[in-house]
Amino acid sequence: MITLYKQIKLWGGAVLLLMVIALSYSTKINANSLEDFGYSSLPGNKTQLVLTFSDTIKQPNSFSIEDPARLVLDFTDIKNKLSQKEQTIDIGAVRSIAVAEFGNRTRLVVNLSQNVPYIIEHYENIIPVTIDSATSIGNNEVARDKKVESIDFRRGEKGEGRLIVAFNHEGITVDVMQQRDTVLVDLIGVTLPENLHRRLDVTDFATPVQTVD
Incomplete structure (x- = not known):
């Protein structure tokens, strides 16, 4: 279970109604x-x-x-x-x-x-x-209109950081990658409005997450 992150970055551009940053990876012997x-x-x-x-x-x-x-x-x-x-x-x-x-x-x-x-x-x-x-x-109008409506950060019950992203359409797919102490969230085909282009300092939540870009 990966729950400790130093930074989270949002990239413009994919798809999901609700996203919680708490990832679990499993390894299968016979993949x-x-x-x-x-x-x-x-x-x-x-x-x-x-x-x-x-x-x-x-x-x-x-x-x-x-x-x-x-x-x-x-x-x-x-x-x-x-x-x-x-x-x-x-x-x-x-x-x-x-x-x-x-x-x-x-x-x-x-x-x-x-x-x-x-x-x-x-x-x-x-x-x-x-x-x-x-x-x-x-008809690509729906794809053009997909955008992020809000970004929220909360502390989970076990002290983990939770990033919650709301979209104006259902069916959003989110591509999440971890690079060392940074989690990259790629929102493909989704517009991030100008008013949401900002850094969030979330150190006051007392989670492993420090900032969201």
Whole structure:
């Protein structure tokens, strides 16, 4: 259980209704892994990506980035066994993909010519991702409007520091990384209003957290 932090930094840009900084990491002996990746062209100039895992997989967290146009899928507790970390696709709206493993996650990044609608399906150990053609313009208004509404800090019952972030939309995904005594919170696709661009001195709460940037 990681509960002792010196600093917490917010980065603009991902997604969650409520976030509490108190992380727990577990190690699995027989970790599930990404074993195979394939792709094909579908009627209507659509593109289908197919990811195959060694065992049953949960539905991944996913989000899109407007500029540059990207689709990101995060698989928790998954190892990457693909020999190729990057592949050029050039079918429909899909230009290329990149796979990276960090911490307890494997991330698939799909580079697009433009943001388009997509469907992620789930069949036990197989995840098909169908991406519309480049002429099918998706509705990105919701993504543009996602923003942080408030940031609050509290002391937990066991003396831990709790950072609570409220958003104006549901379905927010938060990417949290720890670098030594600093926790980095990446809010991808979310705007941090100018009035929230400030440093919070939280030493008075008597927790391991000193500041929030």
